[in-house]
Amino acid sequence: MSFIRLIVILLSIIAFFWVVWWDISHQNISFVLAFSVAQIPLIVNLALISYRSRWISGREIPFLVCLRCNSLVIVSALLLPAKLGDLAKPSFFKAISHFPIAKGFSLVFEERIWDIIVLATLTIASIFFIGDLSSKTDFINAGIFLVIGAFVGLGALILLPQYATRIPFLSGFEKKYTIFSRKLPHEILVSFLISLLAWLMSILILFFAYNLSGLPEIGPSQILLLFVMSTLGLVVSITPGGIGTYEGIIAAILVSNKVDWETALAFAIFFRFCCLIIPGIIAAYALMNDGKIFFNGESKKNIKYKEIR
Numbered sequence: 459m460s461f462i463r464l465i466v467i468l469l470s471i472i473a474f475f476w477v478v479w480w481d482i483s484h485q486n487i488s489f490v491l492a493f494s495v496a497q498i499p500l501i502v503n504l505a506l507i508s509y510r511s512r513w514i515s516g517r518e519i520p521f522l523v524c525l526r527c528n529s530l531v532i533v534s535a536l537l538l539p540a541k542l543g544d545l546a547k548p549s550f551f552k553a554i555s556h557f558p559i560a561k562g563f564s565l566v567f568e569e570r571i572w573d574i575i576v577l578a579t580l581t582i583a584s585i586f587f588i589g590d591l592s593s594k595t596d597f598i599n600a601g602i603f604l605v606i607g608a609f610v611g612l613g614a615l616i617l618l619p620q621y622a623t624r625i626p627f628l629s630g631f632e633k634k635y636t637i638f639s640r641k642l643p644h645e646i647l648v649s650f651l652i653s654l655l656a657w658l659m660s661i662l663i664l665f666f667a668y669n670l671s672g673l674p675e676i677g678p679s680q681i682l683l684l685f686v687m688s689t690l691g692l693v694v695s696i697t698p699g700g701i702g703t704y705e706g707i708i709a710a711i712l713v714s715n716k717v718d719w720e721t722a723l724a725f726a727i728f729f730r731f732c733c734l735i736i737p738g739i740i741a742a743y744a745l746m747n748d749g750k751i752f753f754n755g756e757s758k759k760n761i762k763y764k765e766i767r
Contacts (some may be wrong), residue, residue, distance in 0.1 A: 469701075470536075473727045480724045489728050492671035496663045496732050503659035504737065510572070510652045511547075513645075514565050519555045526744035529737040532753065535698065536701070536734075544570070554748055554752065571611035572653035577689065578604035580657060584686050587679045600690055661685050667732050673725060676715045684711045705730065 481489045504525060511524040528552045534543040548562025581601040619640040642647075664685050669675070676684075691707040705726035712722035 475733060477724055477728050477731065480720075481728075487672045487724075492667045492669075493728075493732050493735075495670055496667040497736060498735060499659040499666065500736055501653050503656050503663065506652055506656035506659060507569075510569065510649065511565065512766075513566050513648060513652065515551075515557060515561070519557055521552055523551070523554050526740060526748060529740035532737040533734065533741040540571075550748075552583070564722035568615065568649070569653075571615055572649055573657075574604060574611050575608040575650065575717050576653045577683060578608040579654070579755065580661075580682070581605075581686050584682045587682060593674075597631055610624070615646070660689075663733060664729065667729050668725065671725065671728070673719050674715070676712075676717075680711070684708060687711060687760045 477489070481487055508521055508524040508528050512519050512530065515524075527547055531543040534546065534554060537543075544566045547566050548557075548559045550563075551557035551562045552559045578601070581604050585601055590763050622726065661682065662713075665681055668684075688704055688707045688711075690749065691703045706722065708726035708729065709719065709722040712725065713719055716727075719756060
């Protein structure tokens, strides 16, 4: 893991300085302006997904703890494939807020279900808005798969609270922690709306980052396609953080829209950094303040932590 971390850091440094050099050497490009404006929806997105974690926890976890944890997960994704960084969430919430690990896993499970539901919605919207998809059968197949996953996930949210005690694997956890609490209609609606707004903010990050950078103009439907396809590449990739796959998909879609390869690659790398700077700062703060508790455990009596609410 330390070797992988070193490689990722070295590649990130090289990529960062290459993007800076590329931006400076192309006077018609303004990554600085694009980065500055894109941080507005990024901050809103971070706030929304953090409030969603707090909402799903039944308001048992403070908002700032959720914010630090989600930032850590975003940054740690550079070292782990797909969304495996989410598996650290329950341990973090347990160490910092004494939130039961079993309930932490159910929280992550519910968050991913809402993400699948919203991503399926966006994919279907892309299919209707883009028009000619004759050469994009893989995209349609992914949309069908996501819709099926969305229905299964929504069914799980509704049915698991009622039948979890009858499932041998879950019954022990359910009786001890009530991990699958029954959701009222307004609670389900709020979770969906928060998730939808968070994903819309993610689209705005891409929209501002691209359209304000001075690159060749592409239509809103192509921005939506670019977002959905790159997100799918990020989720299903086996490389840490989707490194290579994520940038490759962005570059390939831009090239198909008559953007030259070098420019497309520069934007793909720039967009990666655009989404990591603020979460990286928050994650660094979290490691400095919460790191000893998280990594050493609660048994260290000499560690005192005053939770900020």
